[in-house]
Amino acid sequence: MKRITMGGQTVEEAVEKVLAQLHVPKEAVDIVVLQQEKRPFLGLFGGKEAIVEVTISNPFYCVESFLKQVIEQMNVRVHLSCHSEKDRLVVLLSGPDVARVIGKHGQTLNALQLLAQGVLNRCADRSLYVVVDAEGYRKRREETLVRLAKSMAKKVVQTGKDMSLEPMSAWERKVIHAALSDDEKVQTFSAGTEPHRHVVISLKR
Template sequence: MKRITMRGQTVEEAVDKALAQLHLSKEAVDIVVVQQEKKPFLGLFGGQEAIVEIVIRHPFDCVKSFLKHVIEQMGVRVHLAFEQKDEHLVVLLSGPEVARVIGKHGQMLNALQLLAQGVLNRYTDRPLRVVIDAEGYRKRREETLVRLAKNMAKKAIQTRKDISLEPMSAWERKVIHTALSDDDRIQTFSAGTEPHRHVVISLKR
């Protein structure tokens, strides 16, 4: 578990600053007082700040609080549900304005997941992962990508030319690679740099 160190004029102030930064409640952390505050002698010298260490009980709590804060700041009517599965946190979004959180081709959803994973990595050294889905979007997107992969593979075979797909997220590229991995006539590889990295489908030479 990672520890967050915070200073303040008082222990209470240091704790409040740390919790505000993490968007967590006291119930989600353990608090260790490293140094009590000390008022300066005669108000002139010898004073010292309070120092506390905040131990996060589970890094998933940071992700949950982060996402709640982001959705609140976006001002969208979306409900968040969380499912913890071993080393995965699955976040399910639903509500009348969930389409705004998904974005075009899931770009907003992917960006939100990337940010959430960054928050998770910041507060743990364990190989934990967060997956964000919205009313079954990822399953529908996967089915669309598989169909696209099959169609483009046929085109590559017919034309005998390389086919470059549109830029995609790492997860989407993996879906394409997996969908065509059993076809011994073609090969796939990723090309370009983020955010323009894409899959290329070509005939095996």
């Protein structure tokens, strides 16, 4: 569990400073007051600031709270549900406006997942992961990418020429690499820089 110690003129101020620094709700943390504030004698000397220790007891809750705020700001009719699987949080989105949350080729969905992972990294003291999905989109997208990988691999074998795929997210590139990892005739590697990083399929030499 991640712990942060912070001082302030009052206990309330110290807590608010930690929550603002971490961008997490108060419900996601446990607070221990290490030192109460003490007013200076005659307003001149002997004063002490309050010191609190804040422990993020549930980093997954931080992510859930963050995504709810983002969806609310997007003004879309989308329901969010979460469940944890060991070191991974799975966030499922559904509702009338879910297509807007997915975006073209899943770009909006990928952006949400990237932001959510950033929040999780900031709130956790160990490697945890988050997957944001919308009505089974990622499963369908994965199946589409696997078919694309197999098809492009056949063309590479037939023509002997390298094939560059369209720019993809890190998750999508990983799907392509995995789909062809056992192929004895072709190999894959990533090229380019974000946001134009893409997979190249070539013959094994």
